[in-house]
Amino acid sequence: MTQSHPSLSLDDTVHQRVRLGILAVLAEADQADFSYLKDVLDLTDGNLSRHLRVLEDAGYIRIDKGYEGRKPRTWVKATREGRRAFAGHLAALQELIDKATANKGKEQV
């Protein structure tokens, strides 16, 4: 009777608001450091750490701890798999948007 809906292609690992934000920032940069992510996404240390762990467990990001001079830095980078999952997710969201927009147009006719 019914076709499967584009929302069924959305993976919660990527879709969750904060994680979608993290992957979006990492799609725009080669790597980002922990403080930058915290700042741009307006998160606490604990909240960012928790979501990074979910993404790391899924194999979507890699975390490298190191030093810049004497200052400790935590670098976060999307893996190839993470970039692929994010790109696929954006495609599913675009499909959902296009479908909702197209059908809304139809109703107005």
Place this chain on the structure above:
Amino acid sequence: MTQSHPSLSLDDTVHQRVRLGILAVLAEADQADFSYLKDVLDLTDGNLSRHLRVLEDAGYIRIDKGYEGRKPRTWVKATREGRRAFAGHLAALQELIDKATANKGKEQV
């Protein structure tokens, strides 16, 4: 130092995968019945009910119980506020997609 990210405009009431699906279906139709939503979004009764309650509490949908002949039917309809929240959410998602896609293009140059 940093600009606020489009993911910060995403409201979890709308963004959550199942609820985004419900509002997308309701954007395409004047109203949908409970069984149709359950079917098209591949949900259990309990799961659909739980998410409908969140949307109803937010004022984004209205639920009308009635009969079609002798068959009980539960109709779900997006409110004006719900349609506005969904449209605003799609705009934020589109901004996030466009930003991620544009900047990815830049990196490749």
